[in-house]
Amino acid sequence: MKFSLIIVALSSFMASAIAAPAKSVPAKDNSGGRVVLDGAQCSPVQGRLVCDDGFGNTFLFSARAQNLIFDSGRSGPSLEVVHLYNDQWPTGVAVSSTGRRFSNYPGGLDPNNTNDGTNGKYTVAELFENNIEKPYPSAEFNNPPGGAINFTTTPPTGANYKNYLIGVQSVVIDSADRLWILDTGRVLTPQGVLVPASVGGAKLVGVNLTTNSVIKTIVFPNTVAYPDTYLNDVRFDLDPSLTSSGEGVAYITDSSSEGRTGLIVVDLGSGESWRHLDGSPYVQGDRQFLAFVWGRELYANQAGNRAGHLTFGADGIALGKDGKTLYFGGVGNRYLYSIPTERLRDNGPTSEIRAQAAVVTESQRGLSDGFETDTNGFIYHGNFEQNAINFFNPENGTDQVFLRDPRINWADTFSVATDGYIYFTNNQLAFGPAVYPGTDTRQRPFGLLRAKLPNNGTKVGSKM
Known part of the structure; x- marks a missing residue:
């Protein structure tokens, strides 16, 4: 008592x-x-x-005053600011073995990037010190005659030039240190209407970084890149044993918001291309998908209609370090999927049935966009709701936080370089006009950031 x-x-x-x-x-x-x-x-x-x-x-x-614990918002390796984008809005980044840096600026996601034939807008640029950007491989190649839109068709369509860039969504440097440019062939009108692609506009362009000249252009037929296809990201496997041409293959995501999403495979030697997983739930967004970035709910802006859900399908893509597995996922869902690459390279009569049956749900990953791989075998991706970059470890099936920083809002595209860093664009996509209520609250500059990889990781296939 x-x-x-x-x-x-x-x-x-x-x-x-x-x-x-x-x-x-x-x-x-x-x-x-x-x-x-x-x-x-x-x-x-x-x-x-x-x-x-x-x-x-x-x-x-x-009797001492007590405090509650709080989240500092930071963990893991520190982030370095590499480049600030003060003009056009970027998505992709690619870093060469010599440290050259490239970005792309899709007119298909921002009408301010659309070239009208007179405004000098570029869709690919090389980045230099003091935040300078120069059209690459040339200003001419970025300026299609009459602009990126053909207004003589009804409705207007993307220009069908194979020798000019129309609306580039991704730039990637392969293990042979060549720059590849993925052109959707689609851009937005000043009113925000995404025009369909024409044959010639949707293509994959290879550039020799020593001569700064185009060495290959693969144009997709409209049975592979549909008029409403949105070519999003690409990865390369240059193993000569994979195809009879001996030049390797490319794997591409189609993230079309019109619904015909899928994966595209390209024989880099013959130029032949084909599709897999068309209409599969694995390449589509969840019907009621809802995400949050910096305390803001993300609904799709639909002009004249109530807010919708983000429906972007297959988007991020990464090749496992041994080339045997392809990892992919959509912005409109939280899952990381994988498929054996041999199932994708098979284009036989029963290949689609086998491909559909071979998809594996690896993990949840949060809200993310692009993916990338390093020599650790980790699959890096964003985790925007946590202001974070995560990685999936195929060895133990876990997805874990790599770093956190309150500056991270939308880590769009990643590039692992031979210098041992992972680079990514941080472009505020969640604050743009595509998100309800359609008010553009993005604030320049947008950023290119980098962080040191763990365990001395580097680019897969690097000889450095």
Whole structure:
């Protein structure tokens, strides 16, 4: 009974000490700062009271102000700002073995990137010191005659030039240090209408970085790149044993919001291309998908209609370090999927059935866009709702946080370089006009950031 009275007294003292310390002070005796609390003898030790109730019971009491723990918002390796984009809005980034850096600026996601034949807008640029950008491989190649839109058709369509860039969504450097440019052939009108592609506009362009000249152009037929296809990202496997041409293959995601999403495979030697997983749930967004970035809910903006859900399908793509597995996922879902690459390279009569049956759901990954791989075998991706970059570890099936930084809002595209860093564009896509209510709240500059890879990781296939 005596002990319970002491606890009550202590609880009362705690409340009064925190709420009104000036009005409730325990009685002191004259023996070195000791206090008497309901008969218990208490001594101050490191800001706390150590009390003895006289019955052999000792307990601690703290009258010091207490604080709740909080999230610092940062963890993992630090981020470095590499480049600031003060003009056109970027998505992709690619870094060569010599440190050259390239970005692309899709007119299919931002009408301010659309070339109208006179405004000098570029869709691919090389990045230089002091945040300077120059059209690449040339200003001419970025300026289709009459602009990126053919207004003589009804409805207007993307220009059908194979020798000019129309609306580039991705730039990637392969293990042979060549730059590949993925052109959707689609751009937005000034009114925000995404025009369909024409044959010649949708293509894959290879550039020799030594001569800065185009070395290959693969034009997709409209049976592979439909008029409403949106070519999104691409990865390369240059293993000569994969095809009879001996030049390797490319794997591409089609993230079309019109619904015909899928994966595209290209023989880099013959130029032949084909599709897999068309209409599969694995390449589509979830019907009721809802995400949040910086405390803002993300609904799709649909002009004249109520807010919708983000429906972007197959988007991010990464090749496992041994080339045997392709990882992919959509912006409109939270899942990381994989498929054996041999199933995708098969274009036989039963190949689609086998491909559909071979897809594996590897993990949840949060809201993310692009993917990338390093020599650790990790599959890096964004985790925007946590202001984070994560990686999936195929060895143990876990997805974990690599780094967190409050500046991260939309890590769009990644590039692992031979210098041991992972680069990514941070472009505020969630704050753009595609998100309800359609108000553009993006603030320049957009950023290119980088972080050191763990375990001395580097680019797969690197000889450095």
